[in-house]
Amino acid sequence: MDLGKRIKTLRTSRGISARHLAQSSGIDPSLISKIENGISNPSIDTLQKICDTLDVSMSDFFCTQKVDPSEDLLALMTAARRLTPEQIKILTSLISSFKGK
Structure with a gap:
């Protein structure tokens, strides 16, 4: 490595x-x-x-x-660490809406 x-x-x-x-x-x-x-x-x-x-x-x-993970996913995870609990709930809901599309 x-x-x-x-x-x-x-x-x-x-x-x-x-x-x-x-x-x-x-x-x-x-x-x-x-x-x-x-x-x-x-x-x-x-x-x-x-x-x-x-x-x-x-x-x-x-x-x-x-x-x-891709660089885009790592950047998303880094940004998500700065979200409030309410914002995380909203983001999780949004991501869940993409399932099956």
Whole structure:
């Protein structure tokens, strides 16, 4: 598994810049760049900080059996996290109305 590519895919699907990832996780921006470009591999501690910032568990990060959601679906899930409970109810109802179409 290409760790850097996986990190970059998760980061960009969430609309997070490399600089923001670095600042939020307390990691030097140059190290994020090196990891994403395959020049360096993260330590377990560094990877955990990145996963925490990207809101993904380590097991989900490494899981290769399930299919990664598309970037559009990841963006939708990220946007949904900011919704109020009432908005989530409305969105769920809307999505349910598409079943069978």
